[in-house]
Amino acid sequence: MPFKRYVExxxxxxxxxxxxxxxxxxxxxxxxxxxxxxxxxxxxRGQMNFKRLTLTDITIDIxxxxxxxxxxxxxxxxxxxxxxENSSWGRKLIVQKRRASLNDFDRFKLMLAxxxxxxVVRQELAKLKKENSS
Amino acid sequence: xxxxxxxPVKTRNPDxxxxxxxxxxxxxxxxRGLWAIKAKNGGVFPRHDPQPKAPAAVEKPPKFYPAEDVKxxxxxxxxxxxxxxxxxxxxxxVLILLAGRFMGKRVIFLKQLSSGLLLVTGxxxxxxxxxxxxxxxxxxxxxxxxxxxxxxxxxxxDKYFTKEVQKKTKKSEGEFFEAEKEDKKKLPEDKKExxxxxxxxxxxxxxxxxxxxxxxxxxxxxxxxMKPHELVF
Numbered sequence: 001m002p003f004k005r006y007v008e009x010x011x012x013x014x015x016x017x018x019x020x021x022x023x024x025x026x027x028x029x030x031x032x033x034x035x036x037x038x039x040x041x042x043x044x045r046g047q048m049n050f051k052r053l054t055l056t057d058i059t060i061d062i063x064x065x066x067x068x069x070x071x072x073x074x075x076x077x078x079x080x081x082x083x084x085e086n087s088s089w090g091r092k093l094i095v096q097k098r099r100a101s102l103n104d105f106d107r108f109k110l111m112l113a114x115x116x117x118x119x120v121v122r123q124e125l126a127k128l129k130k131e132n133s134s
Numbered sequence: 135x136x137x138x139x140x141x142p143v144k145t146r147n148p149d150x151x152x153x154x155x156x157x158x159x160x161x162x163x164x165x166r167g168l169w170a171i172k173a174k175n176g177g178v179f180p181r182h183d184p185q186p187k188a189p190a191a192v193e194k195p196p197k198f199y200p201a202e203d204v205k206x207x208x209x210x211x212x213x214x215x216x217x218x219x220x221x222x223x224x225x226x227x228v229l230i231l232l233a234g235r236f237m238g239k240r241v242i243f244l245k246q247l248s249s250g251l252l253l254v255t256g257x258x259x260x261x262x263x264x265x266x267x268x269x270x271x272x273x274x275x276x277x278x279x280x281x282x283x284x285x286x287x288x289x290x291x292d293k294y295f296t297k298e299v300q301k302k303t304k305k306s307e308g309e310f311f312e313a314e315k316e317d318k319k320k321l322p323e324d325k326k327e328x329x330x331x332x333x334x335x336x337x338x339x340x341x342x343x344x345x346x347x348x349x350x351x352x353x354x355x356x357x358x359x360m361k362p363h364e365l366v367f
Contacts, residue, residue: 105278
C-alpha cells in the first residue's frame with residue numbers, strides 16, 4: 001500500500017487541530033522533519049506541525065514561499081475552492097457544519113420531512129411488493 | 135456657618151508638580167479676590183462671631199434598662215436590582231420550559247413582569263399552556279421569533295396572578311368530619327376572556343409560518359445522540 005498524497009510545496013491540507021481547525025491551508029515550505037510553513041489567503045503565514053495537518057488530493061503550482069498575491073492567484077487558477085466543495089470529503093464537512101448549526105425549529109422541520117419521505121418510500125415499496133406477489 | 139456654594143470651587147492654582155503650585159501667595163491673593171472682600175468690608179476681613187446655639191434639650195435618664203445588653207442588628211440599606219433579562223429573550227421568542235407541569239413545552243414569551251418573572255402563553259389552544267409566569271432560569275430561549283405586535287399585555291402584572299385569599303370558615307366538630315366538599319375552584323370567566331384575547335392575534339401570526347403550529351404543539355425532548363452543549367437553539 002504505497003502513499004498517494006505527498007507533502008510537497010503546493011499541497012493543500014486541512015488543519016485538524018488548534019486555533020485554525022477546519023481551515024484549508026497550502027504548504028509553502030518544509031522547515032524540518034516535523035514542521036511546515038503554511039499559508040492561506042485569510043491568515044498570516046506561519047509554521048505548523050505536520051501532525052496538525054491532513055493532506056488532501058489538491059495541489060497547486062507555486063514557487064517555494066510565494067508572495068501572498070502569487071498564492072491567491074495560484075489558488076484561483078487551480079480553483080481550489082470549487083474542487084474542495086465538490087469533493088466528497090468537502091461535501092461531507094459542509095453537511096456536518098449545516099447540521100450542527102440547525103435551530104430547534106429547523107430540527108423539528110427536518111424530522112417532519114424525514115417522516116414524510118419515509119412514508120412515500122414505504123408506499124412505493126408496498127406497491128412494488130403487491131405487483132410482485134400478484 | 136457661611137452659605138455653602140452649590141458646586142465646590144476647583145483650585146485656581148494648578149499644580150506644577152505635586153506640592154508646588156503655579157502661583158505665589160501674593161498672586162493667589164489677587165486671584166481669589168480677597169482684596170475685593172476686604173474692600174467690601176472696610177479694609178479688614180469680615181468676622182463671623184459664633185452664633186448663639188439653641189439650648190440643647192434636656193435628656194432624661196431612661197425608665198427601663200434591659201437585663202442583658204441586646205445587640206442592635208446592623209442597618210441594611212441594600213436594594214435588590216431588577217432581574218436582568220437575557221439578551222436572547224425578546225417579546226415573541228419561543229421558549230422551552232424545563233421544569234414543572236409543562237416541562238418540555240414550547241411557549242411564546244410576552245413580557246417580563248416587575249418581579250422579574252417572565253409572562254408566557256402557549257397559546258392555550260395549541261399546547262394547553264395558559265397565561266403563566268415562569269422563571270428565567272427554567273427556560274431555554276430558542277432563536278425562533280413570532281410576531282407579537284398585535285398583542286396587548288399592559289394589563290398583566292404580578293397582582294393578576296396571586297392566589298385568591300380564602301376566608302376560613304369555622305367548622306363545628308360534626309361538619310369537620312364530613313367530606314370536605316369545597317367545590318373545585320373554577321377559573322373565573324374574565325381570565326378565560328383574557329386568554330382568548332391574547333391568543334387571537336398570536337394564532338394569526340403563528341399560522342402565517344408553516345409548521346410553526348405543530349412545532350409549538352410538540353414537546354421538546356433529548357433524543358439519543360443529542361448533546362445539549364453542542365446543540366444550537
